Amino acid sequence: MKTSRRQSPQVNAGSMADIAFLLLIFFLVTAMIPNDKGIQRKLPAPCPPNTICDETIKKRNVLEIKINSKNQLLVDNAIISIEELKAITKNFIDNDGDKSCNYCNGLNASEASENPKTAVISLINDKETSYTFYIKVQDEITKAYYELRNEYAKNILKKSSITLTKEELKQVKEAYPFILSEAEVKH
Numbered sequence: 001m002k003t004s005r006r007q008s009p010q011v012n013a014g015s016m017a018d019i020a021f022l023l024l025i026f027f028l029v030t031a032m033i034p035n036d037k038g039i040q041r042k043l044p045a046p047c048p049p050n051t052i053c054d055e056t057i058k059k060r061n062v063l064e065i066k067i068n069s070k071n072q073l074l075v076d077n078a079i080i081s082i083e084e085l086k087a088i089t090k091n092f093i094d095n096d097g098d099k100s101c102n103y104c105n106g107l108n109a110s111e112a113s114e115n116p117k118t119a120v121i122s123l124i125n126d127k128e129t130s131y132t133f134y135i136k137v138q139d140e141i142t143k144a145y146y147e148l149r150n151e152y153a154k155n156i157l158k159k160s161s162i163t164l165t166k167e168e169l170k171q172v173k174e175a176y177p178f179i180l181s182e183a184e185v186k187h
Contacts, residue, residue: 061118062181063092067137069128082136089144093119093176116148117174122181141180148176 047053065085066074073080075088093116113119121141125134149172153161156175157168164172 057120058114058118061113062120062122063089063113064122064124065137065141067123067125067129067134069126071130071133073137082133082140085137085140086144086147089121089141090148093121093144094148116176120179120181122183124183142178145176145178149173152176 064076068074073082073085075085080088092113123137123141150161152172152175153159153164153168157164157172159168161172
């Protein structure tokens with residue numbers, strides 16, 4: 001008797017690796033990668049060698065903003081709400097020596113900066129501060145600068161801020177330089 005041996009058909013797997021590789025490339029190329037959320041800041045240039053870069057800043061030119069572990073804002077040792085921060089920041093920066101400037105929580109013109117070019121925002125946060133609240137504070141500070149720069153473009157340059165040339169944009173940024181000092185509370 002004959003024994004019949006059945007041979008099972010074999011699939012050629014030689015091209016399977018090529019197909020898997022092509023599918024991987026296809027999905028990598030066509031997949032949408034979400035943009036990272038965060039803060040875009042340009043860091044200052046390093047101090048040139050043989051140059052003293054530590055400059056003494058008058059206390060009057062520093063707006064001290066502290067965020068505690070309970071996400072509370074203290075501006076010059078007065079508790080404020082996040083909604084008040086932009087107005088306080090704008091008035092501090094744009095005081096320009098105007099003695100009639102009075103803004104909330106007992107801060108007055110003598111405690112505001114001498115002019116926008118010397119105004120420094122000092123942001124100090126606790127290690128327990130939530131990232132979301134920290135970003136909200138950063139956003140309010142950024143909005144204050146954006147509004148001041150926009151007003152400058154409209155009033156001085158007689159243009160909308162979106163129609164400025166590179167030279168005009170540089171002029172606006174020089175009039176209102178974004179000077180932010182960040183630190184973490186030491187325990």
